[in-house]
Amino acid sequence: MASPDSNIVKLTPDAGAPAYRTAPHNIEAEQGLLGAMLVNNDAFYRVSDFLEPKHFFEPIHQLIFETAASLIRAGKVATPVTLKTFVPAETDIGGMTVAQYLARLAAEATTIINAQDYGRTVYDLSQRRDLIRIGEDMVNVAFDAPVDFAPRAQIEDAERKLYDLAESGRYDGGFQKFSQALAVAVDMAANAYSRDGNLSGLASGLRDMDAKMGGLQSSDLIVLAGRPAMGKTALATNIAYNVAKNWQGEIQADGTMKSVNGGIIGFFSLEMSAEQLATRILAERTGISSSMIRRGGISEADFDTIREHSIELQNLPFYVDDTGGLSISQLTARARRLKRQKGLDLLIIDYIQLLSGSGKRSDNRVQEITEITTGLKALAKELAVPIIALSQLSRQVENREDKRPQLADLRESGSIEQDADVVLFVYREEYYLQSKEPRPGTPEHEKWQLDMSLVHGKAEVIIGKQRHGPTGTIDLQFDASVTRFGDLAQDAQLPHQR
Template sequence: MPINDSTALKLAPDAGTPAYRTAPHNIEAEQSLLGAILVNNDAFYRVSDFLEPKHFFEPIHQHLFEIAGSLIRMNKIATPVTLKTFVPADTDIGGLTVAQYLARLAAEATTIINAQDYGQTIYDLALRRDLIRIGEDMVNVAYDAPVDFAPRAQIEDAERRLFEIAETGRYDGGFQRFANALTTAVDMAANAYQRDGGLSGLACGLRAMDAKMGGLQPSDLIILAGRPAMGKSSLATNIAYNVARAYRGEVQADGHMKTVDGGVVGFFSLEMSAEQLATRIIAERTGISSSSIRRGGISEADFDKIRDQAIEMQSIPFYIDETGGISIAQLAARARRLKRQKGLDLLIIDYLQLLTGSGKRSDNRVQEITEITTGLKALAKELNVPIIALSQLSRQVEARDDKRPQLADLRESGSIEQDADVVLFVYREEYYLQSKEPRPGTPEHEKWQTEMDLAHGKAEVIIGKQRHGPTGTVNLQFDASVTRFSDLADEQHLPERTY
């Protein structure tokens, strides 16, 4: 039962003072919750997993909730008697002393059954005050911004703060019954069963990789690295298209779209233009080489195939940002915006070393890369989507006889290796053999030709690190003319021989 407005406990301004607009708050809910805690300390545990002292509007209530929480966590009793020793005795609270105020809170307290409802009310009002604060800050900064302060930076900051509120504005955490966890696990298994390939993560469309990794897992930072011409951009593009093409969504009861299979893909193409990326995908899907498409060396039948493929591609949820040289802060803001407006299930960055830090360009590139990789990992957790970031390898690979990449070959490898959940390397033996052709007609040439035949059209994806699974090598087929990776046929998947 809320404390009566006619008592001395009322903290609102006197009737004689001029009316003014105050931030949203509910003093009675705060008093009722504090009273319930003082009467029965179990009430604290009903709100402690989401409610903090800062969520109270009245400073004295913030202080009382913090003291009560500290006492209860130390297995001590929080009562009016124990609390009053931690508040200055001369504190005046609406005309009452501390002892009188605490005694009145306890005397007027309602049952603890309502404690969580009061806590949720206090929490929601605190979120509304946060929204007001963000809005006021936007207005004030826009009025008083210095000349060299870009409006874009203010937009990104506001988006970040709003997204934080949207993602943390909930009070459903804490312990749960094991039966609830079982239900969630069964639902996850059911969703995996319904997905193509039966995976817990997002299927990348390459059977061998999915089998090794269990799909692309939410909140994972996946580094895809390789030397130039190894095909890392092609592999990323293939995965992006496979995921977007498999997309299937269902409208939920609350009106939002839930991804059932495949996913919405965001692709930051910092090196290639959107047109180049589209040409690669068209070549991969039609089997017509990119060079032929660019030169116009195609037949009427080829053009019909390109047209039909383009019509099909227009409907897939594949979004490209071709802005070069953006900062990690700009990238995060645009990713948040895409998730909010269109949805997002997979984010790809091509490539890591073309990003910049959030501030001025640092002379210490290692430190800047650390900021970028830490930011990408935090973004993956924040958006709860897998992020694939492409990365260059250092030239020390070329100095070894065995040119298969290792974790130590990552440029500025410390932070990249540490922050990544999965590290993949793309390696093609064929590329290195091509430059070693001996003189034709010699025994060495015959040996080389045999090695070339074995390596032709094959690629290795080396899993150098995986937090949730094994490392190892995945063998794939690679068609360089159309930049397409596909599963490599093996004896188990070949058709039965007829003799």
């Protein structure tokens, strides 16, 4: 609608039409913005990074904006004269021809100074209309939901739509002054200085790994890969426990809780049940093997130890989701919910190949994995937390003499290698060597025993890729009976030998 002192045409429903509640819109803002663009094409660049044709309420305004944008991007001038040739001449706009309406828009134009504010108004009203649509869809689906569409699935679908709406086309993005980025970098250094271990990221609790990586960095996608039985899940749970154990929170002025040390863990266990995961962590902490705990072959003293550690573990900020067959969109919705409700500082996914794409299962698995890894990297940036995603390696590792993994061994490696900020491989020479035991009493067996003594209880974490640090190998201690990783004793810390 035009302003009271304006002669511009009013695009409104007929007065005799039923009094339905119309969707939120502001015709004057749309007309003012389009007029400013037609008078001064620079007005377009003030809104082009967030405003799209679909954000306009009036279809004719969508067409005018889209056409003008195409002309301006092509380096041409968008005026009432150049524009009218691209809009059907027979179009009737409230009793006016296209040429008359375009000329009126230009004549009643606002100044270019107001263009961005008008653009924001148009965008915000479009978002309100989208919210109404999502709400209507929720109501209609809830009334007429098919039998195989569970309410939980509808909730996750609605959450996805809401977050897609929140993340698309925000007008608070774009370039920022370098000094702003510099201030964030200095704050990060200050936080690292005050945090335990003087690390810029979350401390994994493993000394040499933290030294090489500076901790687990915010917004990083860290892929932890290895062949079965190498200890991927064990390393992930060890890190998760170490981070959760060190958590300290501080209440902010706005009433929210901020982690000042350690972190809150979200663990998607797609392979093991939550009970199996808890048993494994109990074994790591108590030193009693998980098989003994499951079989009940423990003494009274062992049970007391388990009970003491379970009390400690109950208070950890550690949240497990063991739902199988999750899609990347479901995982994303659940991670956002955890961040909103409980907080989140580290997310772990065990493992990538057990996730599915957001649509129907694709025959092209490589394409599906690409969607998953791209989604995980976007989620890491959105939530501003490190994500550790476990991944299987292809069988081609077993065909080589040296079975140390390489980047090319990643299944569907293209997207995983490309999207990951850090790629870690877990490798245990002991696992391969113990299956090659020669016949006892032979010289080969003596050599085998020597080789086994050198690698017994040891593991390697190979940094195959790191965007902001060196690659290389980290030697760790590994206790297979309780699947626990630890630091290797340094020479200076070894017990004194006489």
